[in-house]
Amino acid sequence: xxxxLWGVRGSIPVSxxxxxxxxxxxxxxxxxxxxxxxxxxxxxxxxKLNFGQELTGKRVDILLTHFHLxxxxxxxxxxxLFNPSMEVHIWGPASSTHSLHARLSRxxxxxxxxxxxxxxxxxxxxxxxxxSEFEIGPFRIRSRYVIHPGPTVGxxxxxxxxxxAYIPDHEPALGLxxxxxxxxxxxxxxxxxxxxxLYHDAQYxxxxxxxxxxxGHSGLSDTMKFATLSGVKKLLLAHHDPGRTDVQxxxxxxxxxxxxxxxxxFEMAGxxxxxxxxx
Amino acid sequence: xPSYEIEIILSRQLADSLSMPVxxxxxxxxxxxxxxxxxxxxxxxxxxxxxxxxxxxxxxFKPVDEFKNPxxxxxxxxxxxxxxxxxxxxxxxxxxxxxxxQKISVTSFPIIGRSGNFSGGIAIFWKDExx
Ligand SMILES: [Zn+2]
Ligand SMILES: [Zn+2]
Numbered sequence: 150x151x152x153x154l155w156g157v158r159g160s161i162p163v164s165x166x167x168x169x170x171x172x173x174x175x176x177x178x179x180x181x182x183x184x185x186x187x188x189x190x191x192x193x194x195x196x197k198l199n200f201g202q203e204l205t206g207k208r209v210d211i212l213l214t215h216f217h218l219x220x221x222x223x224x225x226x227x228x229x230l231f232n233p234s235m236e237v238h239i240w241g242p243a244s245s246t247h248s249l250h251a252r253l254s255r256x257x258x259x260x261x262x263x264x265x266x267x268x269x270x271x272x273x274x275x276x277x278x279x280x281s282e283f284e285i286g287p288f289r290i291r292s293r294y295v296i297h298p299g300p301t302v303g304x305x306x307x308x309x310x311x312x313x314a315y316i317p318d319h320e321p322a323l324g325l326x327x328x329x330x331x332x333x334x335x336x337x338x339x340x341x342x343x344x345x346x347l348y349h350d351a352q353y354x355x356x357x358x359x360x361x362x363x364x365g366h367s368g369l370s371d372t373m374k375f376a377t378l379s380g381v382k383k384l385l386l387a388h389h390d391p392g393r394t395d396v397q398x399x400x401x402x403x404x405x406x407x408x409x410x411x412x413x414x415f416e417m418a419g420x421x422x423x424x425x426x427x428x
Numbered sequence: 429x430p431s432y433e434i435e436i437i438l439s440r441q442l443a444d445s446l447s448m449p450v451x452x453x454x455x456x457x458x459x460x461x462x463x464x465x466x467x468x469x470x471x472x473x474x475x476x477x478x479x480x481x482x483x484x485x486x487x488x489f490k491p492v493d494e495f496k497n498p499x500x501x502x503x504x505x506x507x508x509x510x511x512x513x514x515x516x517x518x519x520x521x522x523x524x525x526x527x528x529x530q531k532i533s534v535t536s537f538p539i540i541g542r543s544g545n546f547s548g549g550i551a552i553f554w555k556d557e558x559x
Contacts, residue, residue, distance in 0.1 A: 279543035324441025
């Protein structure tokens with residue numbers, strides 16, 4: 150499977166000369182294989198996507214981790230939604246009170262957005278997921294609720310000979326004890342265990358996290374600990390804080406490389422980066 | 429190795445930050461976590477005992493009613509919660525490890541996650557000083 154990062158910024162898009170290297174668009178990652186496309190999250194990076202010849206069929210699947218605006222704000226600008234010949238499937242976490250349709254409508258309706266869901270010209274299908282397993286084309290997908298405010302899932306996408314774990318918003322260290330060493334007690338472990346590539350929240354420095362506990366994101370050390378305990382083969386640190394410049398992101402990476410001993414490679418996620426897993 | 433549901437993981441993190449004794453079980457009644465204040469009641473440390481089946485932890489308490497008649501495990505709030513998926517509350521007496529009788533009030537409730545599935549039970553013990 151091929152993986153391309155279209156947006157890696159956390160919380161709000163930024164556009165400054167000093168954020169150009171890693172990029173300013175919010176969460177959007179495309180996983181593809183044999184003409185099948187999965188779009189993970191609808192952050193502002195989604196606005197750049199345009200599927201044409203490369204699609205085998207007329208179907209595209211959007212997998213939403215949750216409904217915070219930085220994961221949704223690009224959805225209304227996704228070109229396939231306005232193409233009557235396209236079949237668009239949106240998968241999102243169930244809540245115990247409101248339907249997926251009702252929660253999507255909060256954003257895709259006036260006054261926040263001019264077009265109503267029911268007026269979208271594409272053939273739209275909505276799927277509520279929880280701790281679920283499902284298949285799309287060549288992909289087997291597992292979703293699990295993870296620790297983050299509001300109903301939020303992470304995804305594990307496998308194609309039979311490789312696995313990609315996507316957990317962009319995650320605070321596994323929430324609580325006095327932080328991340329516990331026992332896999333039974335680690336949020337998101339089932340998604341990340343042994344994955345070939347883990348894309349994970351690393352919004353804060355450890356110092357910043359001390360003041361932002363409960364906000365739903367991870368400090369760098371906790372991300373490294375989560376990846377270590379999960380036994381991943383490679384880690385991408387993502388959901389960069391909107392206030393972080395390219396130089397600061399590079400410095401944080403250098404510090405991690407110099408101060409820690411890790412038995413897996415890791416790097417900072419950057420817009421436009423591409424990876425290949427399995428076949 | 430599958431991890432517990434996040435509502436169970438978060439319950440443990442909450443229990444860890446409380447000063448009253450808290451017990452957490454899975455749906456089968458296995459005691460999967462108890463906090464430090466609860467260690468005093470059980471006379472065991474969680475790190476040492478690990479997960480305990482109901483047959484084991486149910487015997488550690490010696491619960492009695494106000495007439496000192498023994499209570500069966502089926503009368504304990506947490507056991508009832510697990511059987512009926514319903515909250516319970518009861519005041520009774522337990523014999524402490526030092527042989528003293530202690531009046532306690534127990535509140536238990538089922539843990540039901542976002543997807544509506546029952547994933548375990550919690551019991552909170554109050555040492556009742558008003559004898
Ligand atoms: Zn986010
Ligand atoms: Zn979020």
